[in-house]
Amino acid sequence: MPPSNLGDQRPTSPWNAEQAWRATAERVRQCVLFFDFDGTLAPVRDDPTAVQPAPKVLAALDALAGKVQRVAIVSARPVDFLREQFAGLEEVDLYGLYGLEHCHGSGETVTEPAALPWVPTMADLVELARAELPESILVEYKRLSVALHYRTAPQHAGTVEAWGRAQADRLGLRVQGGRMVLELKPPVDQDKGLVIGEAVRSARCAWYFGDDVSDIKAFAALRAHQEKEPDFFGVCVAVANPETGQEVASAADLTIDSPEALGDFLTDAVHLLG
């Protein structure tokens, strides 16, 4: 199915996908392409350690990185995890843990200094979560954050929500909701919107592809930049899903059916960009 414009909430691009790629081609060396990872480039699985990019995604990103100014992954995963997923794509920049970590190309990982004092808190929190939450809740330790997954035990969503919010209040952490997951993060001002706001400064166009509620801030950052800089345009693309899909699609210019369809979409874009 071709991408359709479902935007009914935010100002939307007047273009269909092909028109947007053609406008991008005219300023291709000044364009940045941003991608969320889970649910966008990689299909969702019950086991977060078992995911991998959809077919055609890696080849398309590699080809696009040679054409545009920059390709970047903006994810809630740690940079080390992303490095494994994108090994071999040396031109791709990685922002992990909502921007608390980043690396450019194959350079070293830089961590936001304000987050580092929270490492011991997160290590303790993981132990507590494993001891106190039902066994069917998957507790993911990410050094600077902890994700509590209830995808395989949706009956415990309320328990996870209440436990997570109580721990956030007790420890002064922030809560981030997502697809069948509740995440506890340090109280540091960093999110996908702030990453994008900073990263688009030298660009004249940018695309952001995402599927989850945390990606809506990235869409908003593109729109805010477009308002400030009339010569800049942004394209917000949602990847459909049964959980957050409607909310994300309603904030986007275009919607793609799935990570697999995104692989095809990006492969076509390689040709449209010449």
Ligand SMILES: O=P(O)(O)OC[C@H]1O[C@H](O[C@H]2O[C@H](CO)[C@@H](O)[C@H](O)[C@H]2O)[C@H](O)[C@@H](O)[C@@H]1O
């Ligand atoms: O910013 P993202 O790259 O989209 O990361 C968001 C969360 O993704 C992962 O969880 C999600 O994908 C899992 C694997 O498919 C799935 O099992 C889970 O239900 C989803 O919420 C990751 O494990 C989390 O740490 C990220 O916060």
